[in-house]
Amino acid sequence: MSADTSGGANEDQRASLTSRILPTMILSEGSSPLTRPLAPVPFTSSRERAEARFQVQGKAIVTGGAGALGLISAQALLEHGLSSLCIMDLPRTLETSEEQIQSLASKFPSVNITKIPLDVTSMESIEAAFEQAHKAMEGTDILCCFAGIPGCQPSLTVTPDQFNRVIDVNLNGSFFCAQAAAKRMESSGKGGCILFTASMSAHYTNFPQPQAAYNASKAGVAHMTRNLAAEWAVHGIRVNSISPGYMNTILNAGDSLADVRKIWDSRCPMGRMGDPEEVTGAVVLLCSQRAGRYITGADIVIDGGTLTL
Template sequence: MKELVMDLFDLNNEIALVTGAGSGIGQRLAIGLAEAGCAVACFDLATSAGLEQTAEEIRQRGGRALTFKGDVTQADDLAEAVRRTEVELGALSVALNCAGIANAAAAEEMPLAQWERLMAINLTGVFLSCQAQARVMLPRRRGTIVNIASMSGSIVNRGILQAHYNSSKAGVIHLSKSLAMEWSDRGVRVNSISPGYTLTPMNLRPEVAEQRKVFERDTPLGRMATVDELVGPAVFLASKASSFCTGVDLVVDGGFVCW
């Protein structure tokens, strides 16, 4: 029985593409998919210092990994990454879209360029990623796509001026549901994960130490998530364990949205 249960989460022989794999949540989830058995194509900007480190950690664990440098706002970059993934690793069956940015500004003062850049990466970038991935999954009638949203797509964080970020993540949640319904009868599942406050490098900077205390205070479990705690939800949605789940937004927030 134990072996049967573990088999539900087994990703051996699956081929994954992870965007935003050079840092933070994307880096940990790329490694997590490899630990579950996936061969992983890691995609991030050319300026990402951690992309090669992600691939090397996967290889040190005995896994297969490739790196691709590109921009999720560029459809051609994504199409080429998918093409090379299929040539060098095999048929793409799992996609995890983590690329995104965050910043803050008062809505009444926010420059249009700031709004447009964040939307281009966080929302259009997820759409273009899903589009490129689905174009090879749909003809085979097999694949699962997981998009990283945020609890900020469902609630508004107190004291943080992020109308653009919150809107982009709400868009990711609804985009995932919309694609799930379009592709539900064609073998491709689409879900999203909405993390709460998480200890990524951005939140570990000394200058946000006081803000971290507020995040911990406001989370019912009394702390922020570690990036390790997002691996289980990602493996679940990528594996047979979630075979009847599509259009789901899995909130991983320590209970934050309950308050």
């Protein structure tokens, strides 16, 4: 009969826990050029100062960039001064959105706009795409994460594959894209800005559809935002998120959702879904180097007041 060694193994594990050394987070000092206030704008007119306040400078990657929210947010960043843009999405989504991407390029002929296929569930795809974008744009200053999928399954019957798929895309994919961008921002010595897409669903239980996996994934994104903001501030990297409510996109379209949309509207103080354009103000604010300078770890809810009820 062999001896039972499980007790000894457990003792060793407990001993290793009591002797472990935890990594320590380092916070920035106020005098650091990466986090201190910017010098006043050298303009005297109110118009010039207003334009400079919300200017967006640098080179941006937008994941999920071929979708409705990603494309319109990319356009807003370009309108506010972005110098280079890389749109990342699944190959089939890039293909179906080719006309909109070309239209965007024609509106901003002086801006370098590229598109790169990306699967946010693949570390190999993430590393290859971000390295290609970093080289093509000669830097990475801004990352906007719009890649995400819905998930509406009853919790008693949802399968592990269904649940894990939502978490893998929405939460894990967001983190590892942010990590890939942050490594390059840190190496540049200039810092940068990362914007996640959380959701109204991160803060409340949707009705009538059951979507525990989706809500958990977005709650994770919202709290991850705060953690990374604290951890990466020392590198001059600001990390924020937006939490849109129900948006008037293809995800919420179709006759089969007509009755559900009525319920959503009835539970919103403004009585309607949001227009994708209504997300762009928060995106520009959080990505602007001046107006958003002292904003990090924040989540801006854009839901027509739904969370007030």
